Amino acid sequence: MLQFRFIKASLLASKILTHSSINFCRGVPNCKGFRILRSQMGSFSTSSQSSKFLFRQLFEKDSSTYTYLLADVSHPEKPALLIDPVDKTVERDLSLIQELGLKLIYAMNTHVHADHVTGTGLIKGKVPGVKSVISKASGSKADLLVEQGDKIYFGDLFLEVRSTPGHTLGCITYVTGDGSDQPQPKMAFTGDALLIRGCGRTDFQGGSSEQLYNSVHSQIFTLPKDTLIYPAHDYKGFSVSTVGEETLYNPRLTKDEETFKNIMTNLNLSYPKMMDIAVPANLVCGIQSKA
Amino acid sequence: MLQFRFIKASLLASKILTHSSINFCRGVPNCKGFRILRSQMGSFSTSSQSSKFLFRQLFEKDSSTYTYLLADVSHPEKPALLIDPVDKTVERDLSLIQELGLKLIYAMNTHVHADHVTGTGLIKGKVPGVKSVISKASGSKADLLVEQGDKIYFGDLFLEVRSTPGHTLGCITYVTGDGSDQPQPKMAFTGDALLIRGCGRTDFQGGSSEQLYNSVHSQIFTLPKDTLIYPAHDYKGFSVSTVGEETLYNPRLTKDEETFKNIMTNLNLSYPKMMDIAVPANLVCGIQSKA
Structure with a gap:
């Protein structure tokens, strides 16, 4: 029987969500706790079903949303998580997870989406034991409310939470862990x-162009240059970028802060057609009120 | 000045297209010719801008076509190739290639597409020196007409041609090379x-369900189980599969040959809406007649 435990912030310097064990590292820099480092796990193959790390990028066409499946397939339980699942594609995602022999443990969101209904609630209804994850700052209901520095373990792999508000007040970026036993290069799921070559709008849901500028520059552009950027959406058919590329070629975020704020103020975007349905639903894991 | 040479089949046991050197291996098994093997290139990171191999999967939404960008970024010239470019997204692809500092040398097709116009002709008009590549069996015009066993070098990396007819008479699959200096796991661009979890239709353009069954079983399912399958299309939002997965879960090709042929005979698909425009154009690299 596996344990799913959530260690409270009051107990640890940074919270750690772990699939099968708990790592106690109270404020000790670079502490590895009692977890065994698996040096043989140094070789990762992104986007592949390697013997260590499984990664799949999945696309929902109507909202151009990317859902990400990550799993530690070297762990006996093959624990897996989904980032930003969409209600319309839950069946596809769960079917793939079943075929690959994975055990889904977390259904996570980078933020409260305004353009689609999250699949989190549906997944929880279909797969007992799955925990929903979103930021505490989002104001949403979920099983686990995370914040800056929290670690989310799936097997021997983990994601670290970085707070990146600005598109919404509660936006977070999930970044693969430090260490040679974690995926190389790093991967950042930036929502x-x-x-x-873009960024989310900043004109609703507690958005702030100033805050977004600072979030990206302090929390994402400071990652290693070869860190892979996996966003929640792409509208032009790109699937991945890198920190190095975006620091050179992002047409908005390479500008100075004032220019960026002016760009964001003058986007003149229309009201998201799904917003009035999606946001209330997504505040409660995508389960819409039957009232 | 780099040389682009095409070695005729009559000269070599298998033709080799090479960016900066020629490999003479007349029928010698496992011959490496005079090419220097770069042992330090053993580590590849699929989907990443690693120091060795750059790979990008790009999507064209209207026809659900995947275009693939591959480059050897450890080579001084950063030679690159595109597989199955689409006319509508040529500007996007060339802009990305320019930003990444790559030198595009080949624009390749897996077959004569019926659902979109290839970007090959447009690319040749915009980037001098780019060679178009398609199979000899396709009956198309192109700079390089390839067949079973041919090798297409870009820097120190190469793709090998496998003949996989059945969807059309001239379909080929490009497979990354053998050797520890080539991408691991292998990647197959199957068109x-x-x-x-599917396959192309077999009811026009010289298609044959019997031939397709034999092509997939003899040329693709015989690759290592962890070989990554990158198709020309996906309509459900999947981005990649593996040989192992398809041999277990492909709903058509896991059946016996007779059942497969019955499935393909009874698909009752409508006539492709782009076919009368796309096929004539794609027989001449996508450049439509002005007559």
């Missing part, structure tokens, strides 16, 4: 904070 | 021969 709508940083898109490929 | 429409093998799709994720």
Whole structure:
């Protein structure tokens, strides 16, 4: 029987969500706790079903949303998580997870989406034991409310939470862990904070162009240059970028802060057609009120 | 000045297209010719801008076509190739290639597409020196007409041609090379021969369900189980599969040959809406007649 435990912030310097064990590292820099480092796990193959790390990028065409499946397939339980699942494609995602023999443990969101209904609630109804994850700052209901520095373990792999508000007040970026036993190069799941050659709008849901600028520059552009950027959406058919590329070629975020704020103020975007349905639903894991 | 040479089949046991050097291996098994093997290139990171191999999967939404960009970024010239470019997204692809500092040398097709116009002709008009590549069996015009066993070098990396007819008479699959200096796991660009949990139709353009069955079983399912399958299309939002997965879960090609032929005979698909425009154009690299 596996344990799913959530260690409270009051107990640890940074919270750690772990699939099968708990790592106690109270404020000790670079502490590895009692977890065994698996040096043989140094070789990762992104986008592949390698013997260590499985990664799949999945696309929902109507909202141009990317859902990400990550799993530690070297762990006996093959624990897996989904980032930004969409209600319309839950059946596809769960079917793939079943075929690959994975055990889904987390259904996570980068933020409260305004353009589609999250699949989190549906997944929880279909797969007992799955925990929903979103940021505490989002004001949403979920099983686990995370914040800056929290670690989310799936097997021997983990994601670290970086707070990247600005598109919404509660936006977070999930970044693969430090260490040679974690995917190389690093991967950052940036939600709508940083898109490929773009970024999310900042004119509703507690958005702030000043905050977004600072979030991207302090929390994402400081990652290694070869860090892979996997956004929540792409509208032009790109699937991945890197920190190095975006620091050179992002047409908005390479500008100075004042220019960026002016760009964001003058986008003149229309009201998202799904917003009035999606946002209330997504505040409660995508389960819409039957009232 | 780099040389682009095309070695005729009559000279070599298998033709080799090479960016900066020629490999003479007349029928010698496992011959490496005079090419220097770069042992430090053993580590590849699929989908990443690693120091060795750059790979990008690009999507064209109207026809659900995947275009693939591959480059050897450890080579001084950063030679690159595009597989199955689409006319509508040529500007996007060339802009990305320019930003990444790559030198595009080949614009390749897996077959004569019926659902979109290839970008090959447009690319040749915009980037001098780019060679178009398609199979000899396709009956198309192109700079390089390839067949079973041919090798297409870009820097120190290469793709090998496998003949996989059945969707059309001239379908080929490009497979990354053998050797520890080539991408691991292997990658197979299967065009429409093998799709994720599906396959291309077989009812026009010299298609044959019997031939397709044999092509996939003899040329693709015989690759290592962890070989990544990158098809020309996906309509459900999948981006990649593996040989292992398709041999287990492909709903058509896991059946016996007779059942497969019955499935393909009874698909009752409508006539492709782009066919009368796309096929004539694609027989001449996508450049439509002005007559």
